[in-house]
Amino acid sequence: MNLAQIGGEIHIKRVQAGLLQEHLAKFAGLSRVTINQLENGALKDLGYTKLKAVMDILGIDMETVQPSGLKSALVIAARSISTSYRDVVTPEMLSLMLRSGQAPEQFQPHLMTLLDETPLPVVVKAVTEAATPDVPARKIMKNLSSWAEQWQVCRTVW
Template sequence: MTNFVFALTPAQQAAVTARRMALQLSARQARFLAVAADPDDPLGIVRVLGLDISTLQPLAPRPWLDMAARTASVSYRGSLPSDVLASMLAEGRVVSEWFPHLGHLLDETPLSLLILAIEQLANQQHLPFTTLWRNLGQLAQACQSHRLAGWLELFAEHDT
């Protein structure tokens, strides 16, 4: 997974680097997320980081947390409240009642939406990205996420 090469122009590479730094992601972490989102997309790293493909600017603010919570709820009767999703991401603990919703979010929802929701949460609650990325790994491990398997270990490598 880490050997995947993205065919980026210098402008795209500069935008990706700036965006990853703003999100406090290493190149390896960003590459992991891009490949997890779509291993066959040569511009996947641009998309997963929430950059507009044509302008290379971050996508305009939207209610990303609400959108992620609604997306996680599509297959279920109950709707995951966005404040519960925010709490799980902020604390790194799964609320058992919402376990299936969170599993769906981690394995089926576009990762760009999840990343934008995490960015929104960081900005709204003034939480460090490093905490939220670690919490994402804890949630992925608790839900046995296939798509994000190995994220927590990758994050731990970055810490050392």
């Protein structure tokens, strides 16, 4: 859920509670303009503490839920990084490469695509899925970092 969607929920709950924007703003220690921008999706950023204050007043929980569209990130990532190449990486192969840190030469372009172009939420979830008690996610992230440095990928987050 993004800030604009949360703002829409806040608007609905505020109206249901019979509160004016100025009341909610006063209760939360914010300006009415901030509440208006939040509800209308015009606000680009609002700190966690401020947002939580507004949500607490209206009884809205901030729970984390897995987006329904991302069932198996390893499947999605493997399919995505294999699109432009003759050799196909299976989810099992990708998982093994992530855990071992070993990148067979024919799959290095695939892994560069993973590091440079695959959406970060997919990469992070794929790392989580590949992790085992023997090879925790932290080790896999180190493997990704090593590859990124070795291959000088464009995405600077590694």
